[in-house]
Amino acid sequence: MPNKKERPPVPERLPAPVVDAHTHLDACGAVDAAGVAEIVDRAAAAGVTRVVTVADDLASARWVTEASTWDSRVFAAVAIHPTRTKDFSDTERSEVERLARADRVVAVGETGLDYYWDYAPHDAQQEAFRWHIDLAKRVRKPLMIHDRDAHEDILRILAEEGAPEQVVFHCFSGDADFARRCVDAGYVLSFAGTVTFKNARALQDAARLVPSEQFLVETDAPFLTPHPFRGRANEPYCTAYTVRYLAELRQQPVQEIATAACRNAERVFQLPSVTTS
Template sequence: MMIDSHAHLELPEFDSDRDEVIARAKEAGVDAIVTIGIDLDDCLKAVEIADRYDMVYAAVGIHPHEVKVIDRQTYDRMRDLAARPKVVAYGEIGLDFFRNLSPRDVQIRRFGEQLELAQDLNLPVIIHDREAHRETLEILSSWKGQRRGIIHCFSGDYAMARKCLDLGFYISIPGTVTFTKADTLRDVVRRVPAESLLVETDAPFLTPEPHRGKRNESAYVKYTAMRVAELKEMKFEELAEITSRNASEIFSIKL
């Protein structure tokens, strides 16, 4: 049993062979995939894909790169999409101060607004944090809503991970844990309890070894799970079961 807690099956990289990608994931032992929208069009496509495939679920939200185009109608449309039966989370939302494709002040304001929307919708949140650790923690710490969700593609150190855990969030580990220079992430994996971990691909990005350099896909989540199990000195099957149980609980997915 495995769950790929974060993929982007709606992106055009999968338009030519989406059926085969999902079939390969199932053959690799993946029981569920959560595909994550990043703007309104992609959110609609993610929901449609989730409706088409039994093992696929969707999350909807406006990525920090795209929040500069939010207008008065955006959140009404997000509410409509979030009401669809296979939508299991709101996200990915947050801050990206690496590329700064939306102004920082806009990112911060929209992050707060979307946290409140997720609270209204009673959905867990999927948090994007790139080069914005301090600001992300400040916003999450001051948020008065019910703190439940996932720090996607975790890129901080253990001190940050500990603060996220104390706030009630899961830590999601991407394929970068297999990279040679990912010592900080491996330290996080060793020290964070398995009961607080998820595994993800972020497909088509961040392809793990031994396929690094190729397009990522959900079947490859097993390589991340295998490395996490090794670091935690656990059997792969045990680690896969625990992380899948974590994902099924936060997303309310019944397997």
């Protein structure tokens, strides 16, 4: 029986580079520049050449912003996670906005709604979500959404507030109908290892229909390790497993999926283009 703490093997390098659109390098164990380099070196060996490391509280927001300056392959996203919005002070808002304006912070996230956990009242989450939407528009950066059991309220609030130019549904969790509604609204759907799970038929149906210009790939590492390594430690290099699964699911060449995902990440996050793997 495999050791649950053991990382999956680093897979064969993808035929084209991709971006891990959502990971948590601090939660993966990185504490300094050397630790970050070690993780992104492993990712690069699998063809995952850049990562967006994402904050979920103020301390993490400070860390990811700093970490993005340690390695040219690392970018950041900052926000207060919806489960942490019970007491979202003006001081925190001011600090998040300051960090969101940093050059290598490429998105406001992850923000949104989480009705699975009860750490923060729904009204507090919704108020914080509205504030983050406004922030994304003011700093002119994409909005990275956490949506757990809150599909209808997410879409309602986006419509009421007016969505930023770019909206990313991180770790998309809806079915085909919800995916169509998001796609029709112009939103981008980011697929994590969950799409590879055997019990994820509805999510797989959603992944089949998303246009090639409206999807990203991510790990949400250290969580949600792709099948057949579910339950083991996840890292950005595991994006390659999800890319290959999506290629099989969508009946497209691996290179085509990788190229589309990379091109979309460059457009959404305004990253410099790369033309070689």
